[in-house]
Amino acid sequence: MNSFTKYKSIIWYGLIFVGLIGGILFEAQYFLGRVTTLTAEEAALTEKVTILRNRKNALSALEPEVLAQSNKVTEVLPTQNSSLIVSSQVRSAASENNVTLRNYSSGVFTDPTNPDLGSLQVGMVAEGESASILKFLETLTGVSPYIAIETINMSQSSLTTIAQLSLRSFWSPLPTQLPALTEPLQELSQEERQLLQSLEIYKSPVFSLPQGQNDLPITVNPEPFAPVE
Amino acid sequence: MSAVNFLPTEQIQNKQVRKISGKLKVLAACFGALCLAIAIGGTALILVKNNQIAALKNEQETLRTQVLAQESTEQTLVLLRDRLQKIKVINEKFRSNAIFLEEKLLIDAFPTTITLKQLDVLDGTSTLSLVAKDSTALREMFDAVKSSPLSKSSIDTIGFNPTAGYQVNFFIQ
Numbered sequence: 156m157n158s159f160t161k162y163k164s165i166i167w168y169g170l171i172f173v174g175l176i177g178g179i180l181f182e183a184q185y186f187l188g189r190v191t192t193l194t195a196e197e198a199a200l201t202e203k204v205t206i207l208r209n210r211k212n213a214l215s216a217l218e219p220e221v222l223a224q225s226n227k228v229t230e231v232l233p234t235q236n237s238s239l240i241v242s243s244q245v246r247s248a249a250s251e252n253n254v255t256l257r258n259y260s261s262g263v264f265t266d267p268t269n270p271d272l273g274s275l276q277v278g279m280v281a282e283g284e285s286a287s288i289l290k291f292l293e294t295l296t297g298v299s300p301y302i303a304i305e306t307i308n309m310s311q312s313s314l315t316t317i318a319q320l321s322l323r324s325f326w327s328p329l330p331t332q333l334p335a336l337t338e339p340l341q342e343l344s345q346e347e348r349q350l351l352q353s354l355e356i357y358k359s360p361v362f363s364l365p366q367g368q369n370d371l372p373i374t375v376n377p378e379p380f381a382p383v384e
Numbered sequence: 385m386s387a388v389n390f391l392p393t394e395q396i397q398n399k400q401v402r403k404i405s406g407k408l409k410v411l412a413a414c415f416g417a418l419c420l421a422i423a424i425g426g427t428a429l430i431l432v433k434n435n436q437i438a439a440l441k442n443e444q445e446t447l448r449t450q451v452l453a454q455e456s457t458e459q460t461l462v463l464l465r466d467r468l469q470k471i472k473v474i475n476e477k478f479r480s481n482a483i484f485l486e487e488k489l490l491i492d493a494f495p496t497t498i499t500l501k502q503l504d505v506l507d508g509t510s511t512l513s514l515v516a517k518d519s520t521a522l523r524e525m526f527d528a529v530k531s532s533p534l535s536k537s538s539i540d541t542i543g544f545n546p547t548a549g550y551q552v553n554f555f556i557q
Contacts (some may be wrong), residue, residue: 165401168408175415179422186426193433200440207447217461225460228467230396232474264494272470285500289488296481301471305476307505318503325474330466336448340458347468354471 157293206339213342221343224351231299232353233326234295236263238275240360245277247361248294254283264323276305277322285309285316292320299357300324443552479508481536483556487512490532497521498528501551510556517549528552 159166233240239259249256259279266272281288288309295302302324309318334340343351451458473480484505491500494514498521502513516522529537540553 162401164402164405165408166404171420172414172415172471175419178419179415182419182422182426186422186429190426190429190433193430193437197433197437197440199445202436204440204444204447207444207451208497209460211447212449214451214457215460217457221464222457222460225463228471229462232467240504245538269473272473289491289500292484293488296485301474303474304480304484304505305478306507307484307503307510309503311499311501320401323478324468327467328513330462333455333462336451340461343461343468347465350468350472351464379496 162194203337206337210336210340213340214367216342221348221351224354227299227354227357228351230359231301231357233300234329236273236275237300237324237326241275241277241302244298244300244302244360245279245295246324248291248298249281252283252287252291252294254281254287254291256281271327273326275324275326277302277320277324279320279322281318281320282315285311288316288318292318294358295322297357299354299359300326301357442506460493480505483508483510486533487556490528490534493528493532495521496523498525508557512554512556513551514554515549515551522550522552525552 188374213222229250241262242259245256248254257280259277261275264274264276266274281291283291292304296304302322305321305323307318307320309316394437444549487503487510494500497517499515500513501515504511505528514525517523534554534556537556540555541552542553545551
């Protein structure tokens with residue numbers, strides 16, 4: 156009897172055993188790879204679905220009255236230089252509070268650190284009673300477009316109060332694109348809602364510029380309060 | 385009665401060989417079962433994962449359609465946020481409005497014995513010059529400033545003139 160015959164069963168079972176180990180390794184590698192890929196795909200999809208769900212919730216949570224505020228915010232921070240509206244608001248506030256204005260000047264100011272935010276610098280001298288000037292300034296802080304006080308130099312003499320004022324009004328172009336569907340979109344935060352609510356009291360201008368005003372040349376009138384000739 | 389083996393003695397397997405062969409048989413059976421279990425488990429896991437992925441893809445598609453249907457709302461939200469963020473930046477940069485409004489509230493609350501002499505506002509800081517006719521008015525002025533929201537206010541200078549009264553310069557930031 157030769158060795159093969161003698162060890163035939165060991166050889167057979169050995170081969171089957173080795174084959175099974177190989178099979179298990181192959182299976183393990185295959186399934187592990189496949190499951191890893193599928194898990195990664197599932198995780199990516201779950202993230203996308205979560206983003207979309209949050210986006211949908213954020214959009215559904217927006218009340219119609221909040222949406223209606225979009226005109227107000229654009230009025231407070233216009234999309235383009237609104238020097239005419241600012242002049243109108245200043246003039247209206249001055250006449251409302253019996254304040255005389257002179258040396259009115261305005262010029263565009265560009266902040267290189269924030270090119271998206273253009274601003275109009277307005278300078279003037281206000282004359283009147285000190286209470287009237289204070290009320291005039293208070294009125295200006297509550298009008299749209301938003302007017303920020305830059306400097307006030309107000310001094311009272313025996314007859315009248317004179318205030319040298321420098322104000323700033325702003326504009327900014329609208330965003331040009333919506334965030335991608337894969338980007339998260341949060342609903343308005345409490346702070347943003349409060350700010351939005353605070354803008355409600357801003358007094359609208361008595362007139363608004365027609366659409367297409369960009370086509371019109373903007374000229375700076377050094378004396379807009381001067382009598383019309 | 386003893387068993388009789390008619391095979392030739394050279395064909396009778398060695399006892400040791402039989403033992404190893406038996407062990408290998410058991411191991412092969414075990415590994416065969418394990419191999420089958422991995423195949424069944426792995427296939428089941430893949431099927432489950434595929435189902436979950438299919439469900440997620442369906443949900444993604446449904447949500448995408450719903451979100452796209454609300455595009456105008458999204459535009460409004462993006463516009464609102466853009467404007468509000470910029471207004472916030474302006475408010476943070478130009479703090480003089482807030483200071484001025486607080487000062488105005490304070491001045492409005494003064495009795496007639498306290499008058500405003502000078503008011504300067506620059507870069508979110510302010511100097512306020514007030515005149516109090518007498519010491520009672522001066523005390524009222526200090527009380528009013530102390531209880532006003534102008535928490536970061538300090539007295540810069542204080543002077544007295546027999547005709548005008550007390551002149552106090554406040555520095556506010």
